[in-house]
Amino acid sequence: MSYKNFPMVPRVIFGRGSFNQLNEVLAPKRHGINAPFIFLIDDVFKSNAWISSRISLSYDDRIIFVSAKEEPKTSQVDALVEDIILKSKARPSGIIGIGGGTLLDLAKAVSIMITNNGGAENYQGWDLVKNPAIYHVGIPTISGTGSEVSRTTVLTGPNKKLGINSDFTPFDQVILDSELTKDVPKEQWFYTGMDCYIHCIESLTGTYLNTFSETYGNMALDLCKDIFLENNLSDVEAQEKLMMASWHGGMSIVYSQVGIAHAMSYGLSYLLGTKHGIGNCIVFDHLEEFYPEGVKVFKEMKAKHNIALPKGICADLSDKEFNIMIDVALSLEPLWENALGKNWKKNITNQKLKALYQKM
Known part of the structure; x- marks a missing residue:
């Protein structure tokens, strides 16, 4: 090996x-x-x-x-x-x-x-x-x-x-x-912080998981829950903790990989220019089937901070445009394999991805 x-x-x-x-x-x-x-x-x-x-x-x-x-x-x-x-x-x-x-x-x-x-x-x-x-x-x-x-x-x-x-x-x-x-606008703070949170969920629930990834992922996930669900942090504590959550979240995918939210977000970004953090949030909001607990907590965080995600960004797309996004998403094979295992192609079809994108 x-x-x-x-x-x-x-x-x-x-x-x-x-x-x-x-x-x-x-x-x-x-x-x-x-x-x-x-x-x-x-x-x-x-x-x-x-x-x-x-x-x-x-x-x-x-x-x-x-x-x-x-x-x-x-x-x-x-x-x-x-x-x-x-x-x-x-x-x-x-x-x-x-x-x-x-x-x-x-x-x-x-x-x-x-x-x-x-x-x-x-x-x-x-x-x-x-x-x-x-x-x-x-x-x-x-x-x-x-x-x-x-x-x-x-x-x-x-x-x-x-x-x-x-x-x-x-x-x-x-x-x-x-x-x-210290001067980051609230919505941007949330979307970028959720990029870290989603890193953790995708790493910790993936088939590539190992002790290296798990250790860093758990640290980052605990920090994210502190920052986005607790009420007792000062601004300085929250800023320092999110900086370290970002570091540990990045380390958690070194020896593993991200997953479905990132793959589909790349499709949105390639076709529509959607920024990475908000794109991850838009996708992750619809992935209960794959990350039930992670999405449940994400929705709690979203509600707590009064974040309203954009809706209908895929409403007017043609079949050709959907296919472009789907092709970009499916080209990221290691992300799908991490999320669903080596036989992921049996479960993920173009129709399934199109149905997910149509919800966004």
């Missing part, structure tokens, strides 16, 4: 206010005055200098503000890489991603594509990356996706939505400063 030799993030700083240590973390990693650090920052912080003013730019360092309104695309990665290479005198010293899952995924993908030829779409899949990425740092400003710890960077390409899954993808350094999450 061959076991996965999983690369973990080698360095992590955790603590409120730890973002202030970024400059001293980066200083020893600079390759010279012509090798800049490139900061990819969510453009919600463009008008708010609270983050950018704490970054010391030297030499040719650059801040590039990036919109996270849409899921990251392979074409977006290629454009960023071209811009960075054309405007840098030498290969950058590092890429620093500051934002939610979209920015973290972009930072991981850009750091890989600076050292690998061709377009990002050529690397969507498992272990296709040949050359190590340049130094890259992840600093989440919202918690839940687990992108800060994972070995994938999920991208929408011209033909599919699939991650660059490789040993070179994980960050070299992560800074977990829960203070950076």
